[in-house]
Each structure stands twice: as structure tokens, then as C-alpha cells.
Amino acid sequence: MPPAKPHPPTPFTPLDFQLVLLRRMADHNPDLVERARHELGVSVAEMREANRRWQAWTRAPRSRGTAARYRSVLGAPESVTARRVGELACEALRWPVPLWPGLRFEALLGPDGAVWNAWLVRAPGAAAPELRTLEDLVPWSCTVDEVARAFTPARPLEGTAPTRWGLAFTAPDAAGTPRECAAEFTWGLLQRVAVR
Template identity: 80%
Template structure:
């Protein structure tokens, strides 16, 4: 009887694969931008689906590694590790570059017990933030959660529709200067779309 063929070891999950995971979650809102990014990366739709499948398998494996360990294994050593104080919580901010968005970094906030409690895209240190003054400035992929919250304070967090999604409610002027009540949706911390609820009296 012929021996069973040896099982091929799975190829490493790479930084490119991780970018495909980010894009897969954004495809629901901005399929055109995702398609352009996919062509820029030189990958197929099947490649993106496979990367997402493997990512989900890693997340739900019985012996899934901790988030920080997982990101280090995929993305390598972080570009920077910075102490961060958020309210009463002391934590560390770990940043990794994301080649698809050179002005952004993937940030993981890690509590003292080693648990990652936030994972999203932020503006890279030293990179200029976009000028956000009216609704016309809020274009998909142009800004992050923090940037919108600062530009149109006070903003109120909204519950996201999935673990990687966030929302903000705020008011902002339209092109004619009329203030509008808005709700913005973000995926992995990056703006996807803005809905206008009505005019501010």
C-alpha cells in the first residue's frame, strides 16, 4: 500500500495577507476602492477570500494565540512601542506600518496584563492630518476615527455593526455652511462612509 502523501505545511501568513484582511472588511462599503487596492497589490479576489478564511481560522482556533503575539508573528517587531495614558488606564501603543496606506499605521493598544483592547488604523506619527472642515472633506479612506472626533467635537461613539467597525455621531457644516447631524462609519478605524440624518436647527 502506498504511503499517504505528506501534508504540505501551510505557508506563513504575511503582511500582504493581513492587508487583504483589512480590505475584505472594507469591501462592503467601498468595493471600488478595494478593487483598486487589490490591483495595486497584484492579488486576486480568491487571494483575498483565502486570506480572510485563514485569518478567521486563526482567530477561532482552539489554541488561538494572544492578539499581540499574533500580530508580532505576522507583522514582525512593531515600528514603535509608546506608553499611553487613556483616562485611568496605562497602556502601550504598538505601531506597525501598512504599505497600502503609507501615512497610516496599524495600532494595537495593550493593557498592563498583556491584553489587546483596541486594534485599528491611525495616522502615522509626523504625517500631516487631513484638513476636515465640512462634510465634503469626509471622503472614504481619507481620515481616521480620532481625526473625525477631533475635527467635529463633541462626537459621540456609536456601536459598530461588527467587531472591526466603529461609528461616530457628530454635527458638521455642509458646503453651504448649514450644520448637519451626521453618522460616520469606520472599518478598522478608517472612514468608510458618512450619512446625514437631518439639518441642525
């Protein structure tokens, strides 16, 4: 009997990619991730497997470039926009993310085609939350850019992992007292705020 042929690898899908985003957020908001996982109809094991496959793919010796990987998984971008960062001309590629319909996954490509940044941003035309006080800073409600604009001047903080960012800023509490804050973001989405 001839040996069985190996099965071709299962394609990595947009659903798998959403599971990768969720896996990084589980450290900060396991309850929100659990609800999202149920909404997507996947098990904890499926989420772990998607993350394992993504990590293996990104670390493979002959892995595609990051932008090509995003295109392979997410398809053609919904939009490609020219953007300037200082003196450099860049491109912002955006894809819809069904789990967060008001957001888009954005990859910012430098002039050489390398991905400089990849995170969730507000979708064009989608209403952004009103951010006035600490109480408005609810996990998963806003993006890095939205918090930075609402509470200027915000200062970037070093993230604890490649997909994590931080911001230091001053925001009033419910009584109007200014408080020093540090917000943590994963894939550009607010996860938590610590008051100093």
C-alpha cells in the same frame, strides 16, 4: 509507495493581513477595495482565502493571543509607546501598512497584555487632512480620531461588527449649514458618512 507528507501551512504574511483589512472594507467601498486589490496584485480568491485563514486562526482553540498574532504576522512593531487610559498604563504598538503609507496599524494593549483596540491611525509626522465640512469627509481619507477632533463634540456609536466603529457629530455642508451626521469606520478608517 509511502503516503505523501502534508505540506506545512503557508505563513500568514503582512500582505495577507492587508487583504483581511480590505475584506472588511469591501462591504462599504467595493470600488476602492477593487483598486487596492489590483495595486497589491492579488485576486478576489486570494483575498477570500486570506480572510478565511485569518478567521480560522483567530477562532482556533489553541490560538495565540491577539498581540502575539499581530507580532507573528507583522513582525516587530515599528514603535512601542507607553500610554495612559484613565488610571491604567497601556502600550500602543504600531506597524507600517504599505497600502496606506500615511497610516499605521495600532494595537492598544492593556496592563494584562490583552489587546483593547486595534485600528489604523495616522503615522507620526504624516499630514492629516483638513476636515472642515462634510465635503472633506472622503472615504479612506481620515481616521476615527481625526474626525472626532475636527467635529467636536462627537459621540461614539455602536459598530455593526467588531472591527467597525461609528461617530455621531454635527458638520457644516458646503453652504455652511450645520448637518447632523453619522460616520462609519472599518479598522478605524472612514468608510462613509450619512446625513440625517
